[in-house]
Amino acid sequence: MQLNGETQLFPIIGDPIAQVRSPQFLSEILARRGVNALVPPLQVKPADLDATVAVLRSIQNVRGMVVTIPHKVSCLTHCDQVSERAAFVGSVNIIRKTTAGQWVGDNVDGIGYLDGMAKQGGAIQGKRLLLIGVGGAGSAVAFEALRRGASYLAIHDLNIERRDAIIQSLATKFPNQVGIGSSDPNGFDLIANVTPMGMRPSDPYPVEVSQLKSSQFVADAITRPEVSPLVAYARNLGCKTMLGADMFNAEAEILVDFMLAEV
Template sequence: MTESLSGATRLHYIVGDPIAQVKSPAGVTQAFADHGRDAVCVPAHVSPAHLADWVRGASLAQNVDGIIVTVPHKFACTDLCATTSDRAAFLHTVNTLRRNADGSWHGDMFDGLGFVAAMQDKGCPPAGKKALLVGAGGAGSAIAHALVMAGVSELAIFDPDTQRRASLVDRLASLKPCPVTHGSADPTGFDTVVNATPVGMKESDPYPLDVTKLEPHMFCGCVITAPAITPFIAAARAKGCNTMTGADMFARVRDLMVDFLLGK
């Protein structure tokens, strides 16, 4: 792959803080190659304090076509976009930026669509299901929106940040396709249980919710990619639950992001 790098190679970044944990640069670069594009994806470790300056600097390079956004920059990057999709505007969060004709940035958010697609791959379409989502951050907001749009019968959201949770619940409830309520760490009574927090990345982390209340009929999903099997997913499998991992989700998100970056 590196043998083909030249001055004509188009550049895409993935920006985050931290960034060493991301697995996507190789996969995204390979996807570009599979589409016949001379392009690469490279990581950029940028702190929140320097994000706006970094985006302005990266924008000056005329061979930079896209920016993939990871934690904790998904909300802040929205404000650095000249235009966004309706979905990203509603959520005020983005995970992918591509150039407009004038060189400014257009943002969209694919975490939710990718999560729902991965659920369907696992034989668990969300329509008609009662869902509990833990985490109202960038990925959580997008997944919550996608679950509502995909036809869940009810969505409950739990996040220790009560202000962030209340804001998301209120905005989603205003769409009116289904009841959206304040949830808790107790998954009792739900069909689908989702961890959209970073809780589980460190060995010392607690569980994101009460895993003793999981039941075999529940579908359990997690957004974390490292470790590959989080303690939450391991506990769900031990209970007999159908599960999906962050890698399952990100494979679908990556496909959506690449198509977007290629202008599809």
């Protein structure tokens, strides 16, 4: 790993930022590939996002950004181009600067989440999935789950307007395969939490854990604590599980591939 006047920067922006693993691990992947680049963490409040992105765009050795909560939806509007996937789900989690100076965005959260689940035994093909949370990452997970052949997707989100909007959008591409869910996991093969719920000791469980069965697969996106309360409960029942770290590990190489595509 290098740090000198030729070092390229791919900041990760979020609020909070202390929980992210990207700065160390993405920087290590870049170093292993022989690329002189780092991923510094930047804590940016929503009110300061527009000004921050404008400054980052103007800095010549900033070659892109990794985007985490709560900026994934807002950063879509700062891109000059976005992938079909990112446009469909309405958010980005990775942006690169082209040689022409344009910012191109994508959202690979869904790929990382579903790849991470698959590696831990949570195959999605032909299964019923209860998804908790459809923010920037959750909407990408919803799209990818249906693209990979989930038989049915139920979405539970406390933001009713956001929930209904993503259901309506997904239903145009995947008719009769998506609908409204609740916190009750009964009747589902897989349960996926893509909310920050569980990061704070005072947080409630994102689902009614008393209704979980050992035959169900339980996944969580949060990385701090490493084993979320939901995953810990599920493991005690004998469920197969996926940690937030498993999602990140599956997604990390994909993020770096995107960063370097046109650098």
